[in-house]
Amino acid sequence: MVLNSYRTGPDEKGHFGKYGGRYVSETLMPLVHQVEAAYRAAIKDPEYLRELDELNRVYIGRPSPLYFAERLTEQLGGAKVYFKREELNHTGAHKINHAIGQVLLAKRMGKTRVIAETGAGQHGVATATVAARFGLKCTVFMGAVDIERQKPNVFRMKLLGAEVKPVTSGSATLKDAMNDALRDWVTNVHDTFYIIGTVAGPHPYPMMVRDFQSIIGRETREQIMAAEGRLPDSLVACVGGGSNAIGLFHPFLDDADVDMFAVEAAGHGVDTDQHAASIAGGAPGVLHGNRTYLLQNADGQITEAHSISAGLDYPGIGPEHVWLHENERVRYVSATDKEALDAFRMCCRTEGIIPALESSHALAHIIRMAPKLPKEHLCVLNMSGRGDKDIFTVADALGAEI
């Protein structure tokens, strides 16, 4: 099938081809419909858009710069590499982009409390931040394992006035945090808005979060035109749930000459049982409100993901990514824990930027890819987050003591 456009999805029921949809308990269905109606009304309301625009500018600090990574480019000796510097945003990652959009929606809907799930803690920090900014109560669900490996972000959330609830069920990581967030939401439907942290969950979340994140790609388009006078040849982003990747990719999907690479977390290797690569190693299924690819066994039981990066440690992926994979518009590749760590160290020393372990996966692919490409090849990496939160994990992996 040849598609006219890759940017028209989802359909009115929230499906991207076979994927997406609204697979939640009946108690939540009216609310999910209300969120969609409120979102569709909000994006037609000039006042909402003006406030969003203003906050993007003066609170997040947008636009984030597009930066020519000169020393890295020299060292790799091939493609010209740019970083889209989402790690310079307020709170240190791209997550704030959709947190602002959603909190404004929560306010419009008259909700007084927000909840969120978090893995690396970046989405939790972003949610706690906007909750503080707008005076809403905030509860963040976080796996007990992640709380241990992301202590700085846990304390940050608490400083911002959020309650951090440790989740001990299952593997005590991101998927279990999402289960508990859904349990909280269904119990507190009257006053609570669920700020989902990625392009997953029931419709309209995958669409809505994508729309808020697409500012990354829109700015990149303008910035690369200004810098180079043409569109890039390739885009590279890491993908767990896939919010930063879709944010960079979406505005370019219909530009046939722009290649896109989404880098999944291969953990100890996609041929082991210790990875978080849903496209490479998953199968279609239904979890957390949407149909997508999931890491699961033959009985349909969800298996535990593994990645050194807590933000990618999730056994699923946003439904639009699966659709883009099956339509072969975006290429889904992977990088192991070790490759990500090597990329992390290289970035620190060549560019003076400590990248998030999540973004280091994207960088690992660039390190493999760039040397084989000509010097005129323009490549944009989404530097989705900064790595200050990861220094303990990295120290541990390197056998260093802080």
Next chain:
Amino acid sequence: MSRLKSCFERLAGENRAAFVTFVTANDPDFGTSLEIVMGLPDAGADIIELGMPFTDPSADGPAIDRAAQRALASGGSMIKTLEMVRRFRAVNADTPLVLMGYFNPVYAYGIDRFTADAAAAGVDGLIIVDLPPEEDEELRVPAGKAGIDVIRLATPTSDDTRLPTILSGASGFVYYVAVAGVTGGKSATKDDISAAVARIKTHTDLPVAVGFGIRTPEQAADVASIADAAVVGSAIVSLIEGGLDNDNKPKKGMTEDVLTFTRKLADGVRKAKR
């Protein structure tokens, strides 16, 4: 006539509500779970709901979540769940049995294979909590052809604009989730349940079962006086958990304790004034 339909008709003739029990298949292990399920009809259960264990039961509270994890840890699977139904049906031809759970294990098993195997095993209905009317056609249609009812759920958030969506295409009975929340949480008041059941009945002729938050014989009796069925799950499942040792092996007398409690709940339902 389907077992569900004849069950509700018979009980209407006796002027009483149905007592519905929920336990998770394979909790804590296949043999013990089968023994409990086999004993439920004699303990007064009119309809049996059997949980299909799932790793991520995001609509359930801690009691049923832990039951699912125990069931999976002892080798529970869709194949085992259906085998349990077959064994039950071999000795009980009449008691309706409804499978309850989440869509992914059904989908992974294969929908056509699942509806065929479930019908052959003797399953009468399905409650799939994360499959709302907007998404359930792919299961509801083949299930209907196999003679299995897909039970729709109504909740405190189902207003009069939502109810027609829920009830169009509903069959078997309507399951009213009495509280907005997860299983094993708060209890609704009798007045609230009564008003909700009356409202649902203005939209449908199907029997209305009420579950969530019913733990005691008194609460079961209250619900039985105003609805067509009362469902008890977490309270029974918690009793199973309480009767396990540190290795999740049943202590002596656990099954008897569970069935004795079930009998008390059933007596509550049977004594309810209507």
